[in-house]
Amino acid sequence: MSTIPTVDPATPAPTPTPAPAAAARPRRPRPTPGKVLAWVAMALIVLVTLFPFYWMLRTALSTNASLYEDPAAVLPPEFSTGGFARVFGAQSQEEALAEGGAATSLVFWRYIVNSLIVATLVTVGQLLFCAMAAYAFARLRWPGRDLVFGIFLAGLMVPTIFTLLPNFVLIKELGLIDNVLGIALPTMFMTPFAIFFLRQFFLNIPREIEEAALLDGVSRVGIFFKVVLPMAAAPMATLGILTYMTAWNDYFWPLMVSYTDDSRVLTVALGVFRAQSPQTGTDWAGLMAATLVAALPMVVLFALFAKRIVNSIGFNGLK
């Protein structure tokens, strides 16, 4: 309902005074030197982060020959989509050689599938097993729990390189060399970080919610799957994305255990472009195109979920 303002004729209407123009606009705070410095630092970091992506794109869209002639050109010295064509196997061997590409062909889709299988196995496995272990560390009472958790945390401090050889021997003994399962297995069950990350979240879930579920007739296992896990959807998603990205980008371990295209993942396969033959040098355009294509899914994933990842990690860190 709208009301019409009434004006008492006896009282003179106030004459509007023109407000100064500056007062009408919200005043911007003056930039302090500290803020300017912070912005410059941030701009530098953004530049340093984005420049390699730009350089990859610029190199991928050039011909190999032109790259040697003008290696420092900011724009592609001679525009060509040949690099991308070689990545997707759309060029014949002769055409590839003519453009300074590698003589070996790349089974791109096969590598993508292998990468997908490995990253999915690692992510699903880690989420499930780490969540169960983290819940046991957070909620169940059993002798030696805190000691075992301490040992797990100590595991966080062991550099991955130390575990490469023992893992290799184990996978070899299991007969899983040159097998996608062999690539996924060492990180498929758990990592100390994932357990630590989820345990912190589970510790913050009010115990009463689980007790309420117990009174509602849910079993202990049911509480984990029907109440605790759905409540942990956000940290699980964060962990899932981080794990997927790590598994996708892993290079050294897959390089050690896969020998053939049957198990070769994308990161390792990119090395094909670096191979030099008597006819050609390194296929920089092809290599950069392939790297870009390989990185693209992760860039998209990160762009979509970056906020959630930061929030979730921040949330856990603060609590």
Place this chain on the structure above:
Amino acid sequence: MAGISFNDVTCRYEGATRASVDHLDLEIADGEFLVLVGPSGCGKSTTLRMLAGLEEVTEGSISIGDQDVTHTAPKDRDIAMVFQNYALYPHMSVRDNIGFSLKIAKYPAEKRNRRIEEAAKLLDLTEYLDRKPKALSGGQRQRVAMGRAIVRQPRAFLMDEPLSNLDAKLRVQTRTQISELTRQLGVTTVYVTHDQTEAMTMGDRVAVLKDGILQQVDTPGRLYDCPANEFVAGFIGSPSMNIFHCEIGAEGARLGGAVVPLPEGHRARLNGTEASVGIRPEDLAVVGEGEGMEVHVELVEELGADAYVYASLPKNSPVRLQMTSNERPAQVIMRIEGRSPIRRFDRLWLAPRGHCHFFDPETGENLAAEREAVTVG
């Protein structure tokens, strides 16, 4: 629906020096609303949690109806509990929260929905059924927690300080709603609170606990009028009862110039020449100089219709006041009519006019056989 009985129940946590609940014997009748009240750490929540099956019973047994449930799993006790923080499932809608137990019990969807909607209607939640708990106010969340309890039609409701997260006004409103609802449903209810006003207004009977030991279980009126000991006398009633330590003479207890006659039965139970006399703020009156205890007014709290006078005893007073737990020097509290001429720094003489209770100064037990008060004036 069923009665509940605690038979000599003890709960002792591992490594604890004393039992959290010590040999508790308590009978709760079918359909009764019993309030467990006491200060923090008195064992009231532990008692409730033992009844729910969430805490182990160290000794003794608990029965619901004819069934001994001491070692029964929580889900098989047919009880529903409302938690202090409501414990709603944040990832489920109000509808799913209320119907979760029925879903677990594999009720057909149609029957489940009918029950959910009945409960929602009763609690005025129908329009919020599809919301998530985070989109509800504190009062609405509290009602969802109630809905989750009543939808199961359990044998007993257990409520663990369900109003403590609400603001003062809503608490009073919800208090009435809960009382009405449980009476309407006729379900046995055990309600835990540390707020004695809640206890007095809601309970059919109130059980007062201290240090894991049951002090008294009685109707609110009898708890107020006939406290079993000094603790109950001080805990029930706001402001609390004044407890004076004074000399006993031939004619009775001497409160300065005033004398409270001591019945023979009381005297027989008393060792020594001192007694504790409990007088509620409304049972004190201002008398002429020298006719009662001398006090110095420190504060007059005007509440409109009433006012409370807070006063101290002079150093040379023959009467001593029991120290309160919060380490402040105890004060004599007297209720007077509002807009009184009494001011800070006034010197007054007070004497009992109404009920006085006598307690053993050593054990704190009420000296009257039936805990009845002595009426003066």
